[in-house]
Amino acid sequence: MTDDPWEPFLSTVRTVFAFLVCAVIVLAALALVVGLLLLVRIHLRRIHEVLYLGDHPGVGSPGPEDFAWLGYHGGPVWWDLAEVYRRVRLDTGLFVVFLYPFLAVQAVVAAAHLALAWAGVVASRLVDAALLAARRIRMVCPNCFEAMSYPSYVCDGCGRTHRDVRPGMWGVFRRHCVCDRALPTLLLLGSADLDTRCPHCDHALEHRPGEAREFVLPLFGAAGAGKTRLAHGLYLSLEHGAELxxxxxxxxxxxxxxxxxxxxxxxxxxxxxxxxxTPPGRRAHGATLRVAAGRRTLLVQMYDTAGEWFNTHERTEELSYLGRATTFLLVLDPLAVPAVWEALDAEEQRRLAGDRSGARDPERAYLQVRDQVQRQYRTLGAAPGRGRLAVVVTRGDLLAGTSVDPRGIPPERWLDEVVGAANLLRAAHVDFGSVEVFVTSAVTGPSGAPDPSLTTLSRWVLARDAGALGAALREPCDPLSDAGEERVPLSAGTGGPS
Structure with a gap:
């Protein structure tokens, strides 16, 4: 075999060519790396501008109808992604295709944030709803009587009213007012500490709804039956129990x-x-009491509505709070009942004439309210016959010592035989799950303490919905506390109407 004289030359050429190819590949790789690093730098710089510095002219401030900034998951996360892509595409032109994997990573991170945020929205709402349901908290406006799932809250920074602060597109655990004040989104996060308003009528709700159960207590009856005085008596019996x-x-x-x-x-x-x-033209409005015994708290809304509202179906239909209640007090003035008045002798009639009201027909108010309660229960899907009714005979102190003195007689029997309310009682036992009769004296004694009959009635009112509160009203010195005596009135006394 002979040596090829060109072999050394060809070997040198191959070596040089291999070197050049490797150099080109290395330089191309370096160029690609440098170019890719430059593209990534451009991408990161745009992310910094848009996400960190907030340089996003496409996203303006909230308008005059918007009271809060959108949460990042409520839209800005996608707006930022689109803005970053727009700027990168303008900077890199066709080379943007090399950044698609990085843009995809940003999109995946945005989607993960979105999923976590909305999962937090759903979970926090479910937890809050479960806590409200477990505590049987239902919120009712004492002004317009509408039920509300959540009240509106007033920003303590600028005074704007936020209609619905619950977790959503405006925030998960906090929403930011346009004044940049952070507001809690849930009751369990402290929203009850803010000033509240009704979302339906914008009435200020000073009883901090949502912190405790609300107990709607309607007092109804004919004009002059003693509803206003009884409402004062119920409050005073609670206040007296708190003093003791x-x-x-x-x-x-x-x-x-x-x-x-x-x-x-x-x-x-x-x-x-x-x-x-009560002035007949005055609109009904609940008087709210916060009653607490130990760890149990109840917001009692007492509705003392003028008797004229119970004369016609059209007026009673406006009292939508009736459908929110489960305990009702029918207030009856015995002196206005002809059978009772005629049973008094002439001297008793002369003495009590000034205390007799013009209320002649307690059944009319009862039937109006009964029909409206049943109608509202059907609308709300509530079980009929679940309510409790107390027939409250007022002015017991004026009846003491008269020919119709109810002391020593079971109140329901006295109402049947003396007042002649057998039809009313029969209807009440059919329409309500529980019916009790009380004879009360809405007066105070020489010491300023309310008559024990008011404490007895208050205990019954609170017995089912807040047993611990009712038990706290039991007085060691109260003669009505003994078994078998709870519905026997009265404290002896004379004087003005009760």
Whole structure:
């Protein structure tokens, strides 16, 4: 075999060519790496501008109808992704295809954030709803009587009213008002500490709804039957119980309206004091009390509505709070019943003439309310016959010692035989799950303490919905506390109407 004289040359050429190819590949690889690093740098710089610095002209401030900034998961996460892509595409042109994997990573991170945020929204709402349901908290506006799933909250920074602060597109655990004040989105996160308003009528709700169960207590009856005085008596019996047992029971008037109406209860219940009837044109409004015993708290909304509202179906239909209640007080003035008045002798009639109201037909108010309650129960899907009714005979102190003195007689029997309310009682036992009759004296004694009959009625009112609160009203010195005597009135007394 002969040596090829070109072999050394060809070997040199191959070596040089291999070197050049490797150099080109290395340089191309370096160029690609540098180019890719440059593209990634451009991508990261745009992410910094849009996400960190907030340089996003496409996203403006909330408009005049918007009171909060959208949460990042409520839209801005996608707007930012689109803005980053737009800027990167303008910077890189066709080379943007090399950034698609990085943009895909950003999209995956955005989607993961979105999934976690909305999962947090759903979970927090479910937990909050479960807690409200477990505590049987249902919120009712004492002004418009509408039920609300959540009240509106007023920003303590700028005073704007936020209609629905619950977790959603405006925030998960906090929503940011346009004034940049952070507001809690749930009751369990502290939203109850903010000023609240009704989302339906915008009425200020000073009783901090959502913190405790609400107990709607309608008082109804003919005009002049004694509803206003009885409402004062119920409050005073609770206040007196709190004075006797401050370590276990507390009572607080919630709001200026309630304070104005009930703050003079002790004066109103003075035996010599006469109470003016509720003005017939005044719209019904609940007086709210916060009653607490130990760890149990109840928001009691008492509705003392003028008797004229119970005369016609059209007026009673406006009282939508009736469908929110399960306990009702039918207030009856015995002196206005002809059978009772005629049973008094001439001297008794002369003495009590000034205390007799013009209420002649307690059954009319009962039937109006009964029909409306049943109608509202059907609308709300509530079980019929679940309610409790107390037939409350007022002015018991004026009846003491007369020819129709109810003391020593079972109240229901006295109402049947003396008042002649057999038809009313029969209807009540059919329409309500539980019916009790009480004879009350809405007066105070010489010491300023309310008559024990009011405490007895208050215990019954609170017995089913807040047993611990009712038990806290039991007084060691109360003669009505003994078994078998709970519905026997009265404290002896004379004086003005009760």
């Amino acid at each position: 047992h401050p370590e276990t029971l507390s009572v607080e008037l919630m709001g200026e309206e309630t304070e104005r109406r009930l703050r003079e209860s002790r004066t109103v219940l003075s035996p010599r004091h006469r109470v003016a009837p």
